[in-house]
Amino acid sequence: MKTVIAAVAATLIAGSAMAAGHCAAGKTLTEGKLTIATGNPAYYPWVLNDAPEAGEGFEAAVAYALAEEMGFAAEDVTWTRTSFDQAIQPGPKDFDLNMQQFSITAERDKVVDFSAPYYTAPQAVLTTQDIFVAGGTSATMAFLKEVQWGVVASTTALPVVMEQIQPTKSPLVYDDNANVIAAMQAGQIDAALFDLPTALFTSAVLMDNGAILGQFDPAAAENPDQFGALMPEGSALKACVDEALDALKADGSLAAIEAEWLQEATGVPLIK
């Protein structure tokens, strides 16, 4: 009788451990579930149709690949939404992972934890057809210094503009992508700096007269913009996520996901 109970107990423990994954067991908010946060709304091409549950879009796909690598079935992944501020506020968080193009910086790393980077984003200059024609196809730094810049406040675009381009007019700053586009269409700004995939989507879909002036070579940047999954400071899950990301990098699945969802991100001229 004792052996039977022991055997049953052993199976139960093994079973629950299997369900919760190899190293993530007991480290998530809800046992056996992985709670992932994304932006509200989540933008293309990171998440398609603002529906991360479908697993379509680069970050949604990476999220499901990560979850699978960590031993969570697709139905064990729950999604939630946070703003940037909610992600960095002190106190308990309501997510295990937060993926919304968070650039990894040393200052942010003091307050929260970041996974290893899952994407290195080239910065691209979004502008309108009119400016594009005025500046010519070969965008020079001299031309970029003269234009009126607009950037999103919560991104690392502002330091890039201020340090790399050093424009003559001080940039205007907005809350989100939609406001930058509104300002560009109102003729208040000439150019905006986004990560390349966002710039491509914005120019092609959200604007009538959008154009990409060029991209900055991420390899040449001093601090390339690298996206990492954000976790609460001191998260027990970090080692596990990093391990899973390494596995995805090693077997080429991360590159395959990037090729699938961010394939257009090639062929944009470099700004020198």
Next chain:
Amino acid sequence: MTRRAAYEARQRRRANLIAGGSTVAVLLLVIVLVPLAPGWEAVRASFFDGEIFLRTFPDLARAFLLDVAIFAWSVPMIFAMGLAIALARGTNNPALFPLRIFGAVYVDLFRGIPVVLLVYLVGFGIPGLGLPRPWNSPYIWGTVALVLTYSAYVAEVLRSGIESIHASQRNAAICLGLSERDTMRYVILPQAIRRVVPANMNMLVALQKDVALLSFIGPVEILRQAGIFKSLLANFTPYVVAAVIFLCVTVPATRYADYLMNKDRNARS
């Protein structure tokens, strides 16, 4: 000193001691109890980081100058527009009835729309119609949005002031042979405006804070600058710095409004 005066002085001293004691006790409780909360270390690190406070203060103070500038050029326009609307609403001439309607619609519309919405609508919408530079500047149209909203409030304040002036004043002026225009200018308005100074000071304090809403359409004023620091440093201390800078201006302004209100009350009683 009479026995009564001595007793009163004693009572006063006792009241002051009790007031001082209870204030110190409450402060001590806050200072001692709040840090005992389990999350205090995290809250302190993200809202009250001394190093970040000192580092961001100069830039935020500089950005605050833009708030002051927007405030300074908005106020005259707000009062001019507010006065015009108040007069339009108060007119009795039947031929000018459309003006009355316009005044009423203006107040209903711009007092009813949230300021943020108006800032977006006017700040992005009107330049979007195809205005050339520099006429599409967010500074111009953001100011217009503030003026529209606040002049609607000020118009109502002024109108209440005008209506509070007793009818006998108007009748007396007419008896003296003043024209309707002169009655308004020399008899009614000077009294009405003086009577609503405290209410208007209130509007100014509110405006001082709403100026920050212009950051939604691009200008980098103090709140936006604090937001930029917040996202770069992943720390909310810059917002606390901004709050401190705001308080440095709004607290004296509020005290001054109180002083005016007291002076007015004493003058009338």
